[in-house]
Amino acid sequence: xxxxxxxxxxxxxxxxxxxxxEMGVLDKLLAERDVIRFNLRSGAEVxxxxxxxxxxxxxxxxxxxxxxxxxxNRLARPVSWKESDARKWCxxxxxxxxxxxxxxxxxxxxxxxxxxxxxLVTTDLLWLHxxxxxxxxxxxxxxxxxxxxxxPVYKTERDRVKMWDGQTWPHYxxxxxxxxxxxFCLVSTDGTPDDIVADNSRALAPGFWI
Numbered sequence: 392x393x394x395x396x397x398x399x400x401x402x403x404x405x406x407x408x409x410x411x412x413e414m415g416v417l418d419k420l421l422a423e424r425d426v427i428r429f430n431l432r433s434g435a436e437v438x439x440x441x442x443x444x445x446x447x448x449x450x451x452x453x454x455x456x457x458x459x460x461x462x463x464n465r466l467a468r469p470v471s472w473k474e475s476d477a478r479k480w481c482x483x484x485x486x487x488x489x490x491x492x493x494x495x496x497x498x499x500x501x502x503x504x505x506x507x508x509x510x511l512v513t514t515d516l517l518w519l520h521x522x523x524x525x526x527x528x529x530x531x532x533x534x535x536x537x538x539x540x541x542x543p544v545y546k547t548e549r550d551r552v553k554m555w556d557g558q559t560w561p562h563y564x565x566x567x568x569x570x571x572x573x574x575f576c577l578v579s580t581d582g583t584p585d586d587i588v589a590d591n592s593r594a595l596a597p598g599f600w601i
Contacts, residue, residue, distance in 0.1 A: 405492040415446045431488045442544045449601050456555035456594030463589040469572035470589045472565040473511040481517040498600040503536040517597040519565040522576045532566040548582030555594040562594035
């Protein structure tokens with residue numbers, strides 16, 4: 392016996408998702424690993440995957456990289472998500488390239504990160520995933536918020552692989568690498584953890600809440 396798994400396509404709009412959230416039935420409309428394809432205002436086609444769904448909130452993340460950029464255009468130590476140029480780009484340029492209907496329903500997220508003993512807090516529409524959200528709790532990313540946990544859709548190396556410009560490509564996390572004030576953690580082309588100095592360009596694949 393063999394099994395065939397068919398993929399079906401359905402039309403959906405952001406307003407339907409917003410209504411489901413207001414009614415507390417997002418988990419009836421969407422499921423983990425659902426993929427939604429749409430066009431940015433610039434015309435580029437992108438896709439986001441449902442990473443986690445609750446009755447009143449859904450986590451979404453870009454399936455692949457939407458840009459290749461450094462975390463810091465000019466390296467400054469110690470590095471952090473709060474002060475990074477990648478964060479600024481995600482929440483200005485990329486937000487402005489998203490469809491207005493999508494931006495209108497994104498829920499801002501408060502992110503906490505501890506760097507050199509100082510808690511840094513941001514409120515973001517778009518954010519890169521932390522090491523904890525991708526790999527689970529790791530000692531080399533001990534600045535991650537202790538309330539964070541691994542998202543089930545990223546349990547395997549294969550789940551964590553992203554592409555950029557037609558190739559499998561390393562992508563940044565928002566987690567600073569412990570013990571090196573100029574380095575961020577990233578995900579390698581095989582889905583395993585790595586790190587790199589923050590002024591190097593790698594893919595960005597942000598997430599957001601609705």
